Amino acid sequence: MLALMTAYVCPRCRVHSPVDALTWRCPRCHGPWDLEFTSAPVSLTSLGSRVNSLWRYEEALPLATETPRVTLGEGRTPLVPLTDGVSAKLDFLMPTLSFKDRGAVMLAELARRLSPRRVLADSSGNAGTAIAAYCARAGLDCVVYVPEGTSAKKLEQIRAHGARLTVVPGDREATARAARAAADEPGTFYASHVYNPHFLHGTKTYVYELWEDLGGRLPDTIVVPVGNGTLLLGAALAVEELYGHGLVDTRPALVAVQAEAVSPLAAAFHAGADEILAPATVRPTLAEGIAIPNPPRAGQILRAVRATGGTFLTVTEDQLHTAQVDLARRGLFVESTGVACWAAVRAAPGREGLTVLPLCGAGAKTGLSPSSTCRA
Incomplete structure (x- = not known):
C-alpha cells in the first residue's frame, strides 16, 4: 500500500523523501514539501453518480487508490x-x-495509512478543529497546539472530538515553533496544513x-x-x-x-x-x-x-x-x-x-x- 504513495520533494533543493518516513520538512533548507503527483483528467459527465464528498474527484487526488477512505461527507458546499x-x-x-476540512481529510487519511503513535497539529483554531475531527473519525490519537487567546468555542470543539490541547503562551508564531519542536519526536505525524502538501x-x-x-x-x-x-x-x-x-x-x-x-x-x-x-x-x-x-x-x-x-x-x-x-x-x-x-x-x-x-x-x-x- 505504501508503495503506491507518491514522494515528497523540496521545491528549492529538489531533495526527496518517502511519504512514510514522517519527515515533515526538507532536511536541508527546512522549507515545506511539495508532492510528486500527477493528476489525471476528471470526467465531468461521470460525476453525477459519484460519492458526495471531495473523493468524487479521485483522479485528481493523491491517496485515492484505496477504499474505504476517511470521510465526513466534506465538500460539495453551495x-x-x-x-x-x-x-x-x-x-x-x-x-x-x-474550509479546513478539505485539507484535514487528506492528512487524516494519510495518517491512517501510516499508523503513527500520535498525530500533532498546530492552529489558531479552525485547522486544529478539523484535524481533531478527522483523527477522531480515523481512530487516531491527536494533540493540537493552540495559542493563548484562542476562541473558547473553538477550544471546546477541539476537546469534544477527543483531541488533547496544548495551549502555548504567546501568539500564533510561538505556537508554530512549539509544535515544530515536538513534531520531531519519534512516531509523530505532523499534520501541518502549512508544511504537508x-x-x-x-x-x-x-x-x-x-x-x-x-x-x-x-x-x-x-x-x-x-x-x-x-x-x-x-x-x-x-x-x-x-x-x-x-x-x-x-x-x-x-x-x-x-x-x-x-x-x-x-x-x-x-x-x-x-x-x-x-x-x-x-x-x-x-x-x-x-x-x-x-x-x-x-x-x-x-x-x-x-x-x-x-x-x-x-x-x-x-x-x-x-x-x-x-x-x-x-x-x-x-x-x-x-x-x-x-x-x-x-x-x-x-x-x-x-x-x-x-x-x-x-x-x-x-x-x-x-x-x-x-x-x-
Whole structure:
C-alpha cells in the first residue's frame, strides 16, 4: 500500500523523501514539501453518480487508490449569488464549520495509512478543529497546539472530538515553533496544513467544485483570503490541472486578500518582490486566522498570484466588521476572518465577468465582532 504513495520533494533543493518516513520538512533548507503527483483528467459527465464528498474527484487526488477512505461527507458546499457578478461558496457549511476540512481529510487519511503513535497539529483554531475531527473519525490519537487567546468555542470543539490541547503562551508564531519542536519526536505525524502538501491537494477541490457547479468552466476571478496561503495554493494547483488537461480554456485571476494590520505578502507583491520583505509586525486584527507574519510558502504564493494576472488587496478592521454585519443581514453568519474577501470585493467592485469568493468559517465559532475592536 505504501508503495503506491507518491514522494515528497523540496521545491528549492529538489531533495526527496518517502511519504512514510514522517519527515515533515526538507532536511536541508527546512522549507515545506511539495508532492510528486500527477493528476489525471476528471470526467465531468461521470460525476453525477459519484460519492458526495471531495473523493468524487479521485483522479485528481493523491491517496485515492484505496477504499474505504476517511470521510465526513466534506465538500460539495453551495454556491450562491451575493450581488450581480459575485457569488460565494459556503465553505462554512463543512462538517467542522470551516474550509479546513478539505485539507484535514487528506492528512487524516494519510495518517491512517501510516499508523503513527500520535498525530500533532498546530492552529489558531479552525485547522486544529478539523484535524481533531478527522483523527477522531480515523481512530487516531491527536494533540493540537493552540495559542493563548484562542476562541473558547473553538477550544471546546477541539476537546469534544477527543483531541488533547496544548495551549502555548504567546501568539500564533510561538505556537508554530512549539509544535515544530515536538513534531520531531519519534512516531509523530505532523499534520501541518502549512508544511504537508497533501493539505493543498485537499483544498484544491474548492476549484474542482466550482468547475463542476458551473458546468465545466471556471469564474473569471477567484478571490481568496491568504495567511499561510493553503486555499490559494490549492486553487492554483486545481487551475493548472484543469487547464493542463484541456478541461478549461482560460485561467481565472487569483486575487489574494490580507488584513491591512498584518499584510506581509501584499507588501511584497506591490513592491515587486519574490519573497516577503521582512516578517510583519503582528498587530491585533479581527482576521486573526490570516494574521501570519512570515508564511513559509511566501514565494510560492506570490508566484501563483502573478502567474494568473491577479493581485493582492487589503482590508481594514472597519471593513471587516461591516462586511460581517452585511453578510449576517443577508442570512450568512460568517466569522470575522472568513468575511475578508467580501470586505475586499465591497471595497473594490467592478471586476468584469463572474467573481467567486469563499465564506470560510462559521460565525458561531467566534461570534459577532465589535465595531471598535482593533482600530488603530
